[in-house]
Amino acid sequence: MADTKRQSMAGKVATPKVGPTKEVIDGDSSLYKAVGARIKITCAPHNNVLEGTLFTTCNVTNAIAINTAPAPPNPSAPLSSQPGDFHIIPFGHIVTFELVGPGERAPESAAGFDGALPSITKVDLEALxxxxxxxxxxxxxxxxxxxxxxxxxxxxxxxxxxxxxxxxxxxxxxxxxxxxxxxxxxxxxxxxxxxxxxxxxxxxxxxxxxxxxxxKPAQGAPRASVATPIAPRKGG
Incomplete structure (x- = not known):
């Protein structure tokens, strides 16, 4: 039933357009609110298409991180158990994105970072x-x-x-x-x-x-003695 509900939600999601400017990637943007969800993204300059879980959007580095690793075979497995295959995409390379599934989020959470699973903590800029x-x-x-x-x-x-x-x-x-x-x-x-x-x-x-x-190569060092074979005696 949960899978049916997710498929139903994914079918109703519009396909927003995102231009190659960082101004559209902010706290009110659709892409920001999609953190933790499954998305399909088209990237410039060759229109490469990536599909995976949107891990984060960052206005400090002006980029997003998407995990394109396939989901675990067990549908009930938590998102945090997924293997990682992360791609960093600059905002300026984003041509379009499509929300294909709501992903896994904390119950009754708002859109954005707070409800994302696995949870996303604040980056310690001083430590970096x-x-x-x-x-x-x-x-x-x-x-x-x-x-x-x-x-x-x-x-x-x-x-x-x-x-x-x-x-x-x-x-x-x-x-x-x-x-x-x-x-x-x-x-x-x-x-x-x-x-x-x-x-x-x-x-x-x-x-x-x-x-x-x-x-300096050793000079005058004694050479190892080499055994001289003895010819067999005739007649035994």
């Missing part, structure tokens, strides 16, 4: 801003760890020292622990430090020396 700023800081930090105009071996040396000591690039110079400098071509003779920082310089020299030892 803090996350964005932290991501930008991390990206700048990683970029600062990449030398500009230096050789691949110089960058490898930098990354090797960075495992144990704090350092940074200053042009093409490597500044280690704010105490020692390594100039191109980054050999042992190119390490220097400020007066009184000899101990730090000695530590840096050991690390640099170890780096080049690891890169």
């Amino acid at each position: 801003k803090a996350r964005e700023e932290n991501t930008i800081r991390e990206m700048k930090k990683k970029d600062a760890q990449k030398g500009k105009g230096v050789t691949k071996e110089a960058q490898e040396l930098f990354d090797y020292i960075a495992r144990t000591l704090p350092l940074r690039w200053a042009g093409t110079q490597i500044v280690v622990n704010e105490a020692s400098l390594i100039d191109a071509p980054y050999g042992l003779n190119n390490i220097k430090s400020a007066p009184g920082k000899e101990q730090s310089e000695a530590h840096v020299r050991k690390i640099v020396e170890r780096f080049y030892q690891l890169k």
Whole structure:
């Protein structure tokens, strides 16, 4: 009976037109009120058609989110148990939409977000801003760890020292622990430090020396002995 009622409601729903302007997507628009319902939407520029559950409309990002995953086989299963196959559609790409079914909503709820299932909570914009700023800081930090105009071996040396000591690039110079400098071509003779920082310089020299030892192929190392096969004796 519930399915019959839903089909009856879907058959009576008009097909509103939505132009490619964000002004029509507001709290009074038909699309806003359709949150939680099943809709069919035509998208520019190729008139692609998507059908699914309207998850949200957002005037901050000027877009909607639609879940096109098929409904669970069990008609009584809640909407929240549906698998997710979400598509983000900018307002400007919406050509038309059709309400094909009321979807699942909280009992006696008004149109819009409040009655949508699963429930939609307010987006914490401050948390998103803090996350964005932290991501930008991390990206700048990683970029600062990449030398500009230096050789691949110089960058490898930098990354090797960075495992144990704090350092940074200053042009093409490597500044280690704010105490020692390594100039191109980054050999042992190119390490220097400020007066009184000899101990730090000695530590840096050991690390640099170890780096080049690891890169240099072993010379004069004893070769593994190879067994020489013995020819079988004649006559057993």
